[in-house]
Amino acid sequence: MFARLRRFAGVDFHVLATLMSRGWSILAGGLTVLLVPFFLPPIEQGYYYTIASLTGLQILFELGLGQVVLQSVSHEMAHLRIDENGQLQGDAARRDRLASLVKLLRRWYRFAAALFAVLAGGAGALFLEHKGALPAGEWLGAWCILCLSTAVNLTYTPALAFMEGCGRIGQVARLRLIQSVVGHLGMWTALMLGAGLWAACLVPVAITVLTGHWLRTTDTLGRTLLDQQIDPANALNWRRDLLPFQWRIALSALSGYFIFYLMTPMVFAQRGAAEAGRFGLAMAVFNALATVGTSWVYARTPAMATHIARHEREALDRLFRGVLSRSLVFTVAGAAAILVVVPSLRALGVTQVERIAPLPVLALLALACTANCVVFSAAAYMRAHRTEPMLPVSVCSAALITVAAWQGSKLGLLEMSAAYTGITLLVTLPWTLLLFRRYARPAQ
Template sequence: MEQGYYYTFGSILAIQIFFELGLSNIITQFVAHETANLTWNNKVSFSGSKESSSRLSSLLRFTIRWFGVIAFLLFFGLLIAGYCFFNKYGENDIIVEWQIPWLILSITTSLSLMLSPILAFLEGLGRVKEVAKIRLIQQIVQLSFVLIFFLLGFKLFSSPLAAILSFGIVPLWILLGNKKKLLIFIWNKIDVYKVNYKLEIFPFQWKIALSWISGYFIFQLFNPVLFATEGPIVAGQMGMTLAILNAILMFTLSWVTTKVPVFSGLIAKKQYKELDSLFNKTLIQSAVLNAVVLSSFFILIYFLRYFDIKIGNKNLGDRFLPFTSMMFMIIPVFLNHIIASWATYLRCHKKEPMLLQSVAMGILCCVSTILLGNNFGVFGMTLGYMILTIIGFVWTYFIFKNKKQEWHNEE
């Protein structure tokens, strides 16, 4: 039962998308475009275009102030949304203590949002491997302590306590390393040249924001709907399955996302042949890896159920969705890997051609999830999601093909 609460927590915490509005992704791209005009002297300083240096400084100042405000608003948004949802749909589960864990998670999620622009900024500066490494360490620490606390009987307190411990890793990494000196160096580079949010960022951001918000209704609505209609046990199975599948997607997609500063730099220099060569190679490698890992996951669940492997007198395989519904979720993950790669390539041009597709798919998936989930349960919900993802895949392919040709020919 608590597994359902655990994963539904995650789905509701994802409403931070409505506050962050895709700005972290935009920061990385803007920083990468400006960095293309600079030359690094060492790890904490650079030289080159005075205009680009000043624009970087203004961007850093703006994003830190912006995220400080929205993190404050996010805390109250999470607190209200969580208490309203669980008070209504979890009122019969009086034995589950979710109030304090939810408060702690709301705090740590809001604090983490305050750090996200700094990490995005460092990625744009070319520190992709370092940021990826610290994020990986953070995830390993959080997962390890979640498991430890679960085994020690902390129940729903396991995730909040692990979140507190993992959160502290990033600020320590920034303060104790050379990142602090680098950020101070950039902060002091301010001059008359500044990034104009209204004219430069907002026209791009509102499109990205709508696309990201649509993504919430595509990827995060499963657990709350199942929690409300079929209870925490089924929601827990969906949550466990999605957790593994999303981890696979993020892991394999990192082959593409870590190249964003490189893609953006090549676009800024109009080196399109090198861009396409690198992108195609990266996409093929990451897609093959994605297919292999997804297949391995499906085989693993088959063996867990075939040999009836148990932990704590509970069949471990039963914590996941039935095979058919699971396959209906696995196929979209592979297709979404390619969709996300194409979208990343296009967005590195500081344009958002995916707006209409994202909004349309978000609305269709929202309607499909609610209607099919209510009438046909998890089977209908997952089948509808797979069909819509296939449609979205074909649609995205034509956007990718046409926009790439249009943008590169006009320049």
Template sequence: MALNNRFLSFLKEKIGMDKSIAYSSGSRIINACAGIITIIFIAHFFSGEEQGLYYTFGSIVALQVFFELGLTNILTQFVAHENAHIEWENNRIISGDSKHLSRLSHLFRFTLKWYAIIAAAFLVLILCGGFWFFTEYSHNIKTSSWLYPWILVTTATAANLFMAPFYSILSGVDKIKETSKITFYQQLGMPLAVWLSIICGGNLYAVGIGYWCSFFIGITCLRYSKLWRVLYEVKKAPIAEKINYRSEIFPFQWRIALSWASGYFVFQLFNPVLFATAGATVAGQMGMTLSAVNGVASLSASWISTKVPLFSKLIALKEYLQLDAIFKQTIIQLGILCTLMLGVFWTAVAILEYYQIPLSSRFLTLIPLLFLEVAILANQYANCWAVYLRCHKQEPLLANSLLGALSCGLSTVFLAKYVGVTAMVAGYCILRIIFMFWNYLVYRRKRIEWHTSEQSL
């Protein structure tokens, strides 16, 4: 028992792993391990073209960022700022300013309507847009092999999109451990559904089946747990004062929306562009490689993402010294972890190539992989500084995001079409390093500006 306690103390003090991170990173560890197994399944059961379709499906449905317009990301911050003035006990509100209770309830009701509309719009537009894209650029692939799987994927993604605000609201009211636990279960069930589907010959249907499995796990965990009571407590509060969307949310959201929409051109454009210019097989190599390195990035990102409610609360209470101390420790831990894991993955691919194991042909080669990993690490640091700034309900990185999207988008399309994959990834790496330093300069300037002005009042 003493040894166990010392180990838990080490996890908490040395690497910053609390219960929220444990569940969040636990789900990401499962996701990473599941991703490795999925890669093996895809390499064994899928052709190169099917692999390209599999990963391009994911890149196209990622267009959902153009529909949610950044609200999912900022909702937790807005809820946390209101929740800082509310007291909870046993999943019930026991006290709180009526103004903040009212605003919290109104925010919840507003977002439910918002997401019902955008989920329907997403389904119609992306379903039709994807049909055009795959018809135009997959002449050598039978329509029947991708059409029905595509319908299954888009309907499942729309359903999960509608569920997004529930998790954001709960995270904002200090239920991040519980929502991370749901994510843990989803990441456990989703790959099992995918593998079973592939074994049974479902192949591309496995993508949509996995998404639907995630949806049903999520809604079941919400409905048959105490979290449903929390949502009811938020919703039932009488509305005397409303949040003014136009004057409070929109001035922040439109910047976040542009920033997140810009992120599509930075993080998701590779697969569709390569699918159209180099073919499904090359797109599949990029997709499988991105799946692996993004799994690493997702795991390390849990160190910062689980701190959003805490950062927002400390900012609302103007506890800036504590905020900066926690942030500094978090970014150091995240950077070390991400670097080590990316190094392990590069070494693993190098071993596969050295011994000429067939699985190596499903990934990018070592040089473009190295460029991609450096870019991923740069993105991790840039994201940490962005999270810190956005927890202040401000978005000072809009110009950075727009120029980053424009430059990365143009670079990706031009280099992929006229030079090749290695040049495309190298260009991406150079640009991400440049914009990482820009993020840092904005973070350093705004941190001093905002905190100094607040303390002088």
């Protein structure tokens, strides 16, 4: 019976591990939502969520290469296999292409990590100093550690994306689950011991330590490819093979920062740390829901790319319909549950619930989260073709939401959330669906 239920739900090891990892993120996010108002005063809560949004600036330095790696490796691996010794077998030219990709990425990500630590760290510190209400001594040390650990984690991104492209989605998801459990347990303990904003460092530090150890003991294939001698005729050419896809992904990723991360710092700047904390808490809840809701789609992305590389259109569409329906059902159910639980806690007199945005704001964010589930899923399907049709959608949505965040944050959380949700429902979603039809119904 359990096996039949797993087949009905479309859950294999990779989906299960991804669901467990992202499901834990909802549980951890929920407990954090409860603990932060208990152990941080309103001003520090605002700093906590603003700092979390500012670390999202790493998107500006990654330039979309993680997504490019996943798709490129998946397409190459459709014609290769990994033997019992963890070595690649198959066409030598494709092995050389993967080896050249690994070497190129290692150089770029080390450079990008150094840039992030210096530029984003400095810009974030200036922003918090200029707009904040706390003395630098209460947040600067935590911000520096957070930036350094995030920079180190950025150097690990290509290795993890490479392993996911090789079909090891479940193994990477299991690592992320362990990281999150260790990091959040440490953070909650630090909060209860009165560590204040220093507690925010524990999750990225745990990720740094555990990822480094895991890659040293597990990523034998990556190390082999780094040492491999490459025939220059087979080497991957960045301008020819990556740049046409990457620059579009990079601009879409940059736009994603303005769409999902900018609003909380805008509220911090315009309405103060306390209001930023309320809105940041609400966004954290729905971002966690979106992350878990799209687990089915994300876990099957390498499989979609493999079907495309092998021209298996019917299998591709059947797979996508299944994962989309499961992702959407989960997201709708989760959003409805949030809208029931929050007012129920208020009715029971749980005063900490007042530290989250009011119910009308939550309802608007729930609508946006549901629409984004469809947008994320359709984008994953299209990007599995190694193209990025979402660029104009992302740039336009980012521009509109930036204006909405700047103007709306002056008026209030409800007005800003209404503008954000309206743009998502009336611009981003229909435009994405129009693009998706071209891929779901290719010309004969």
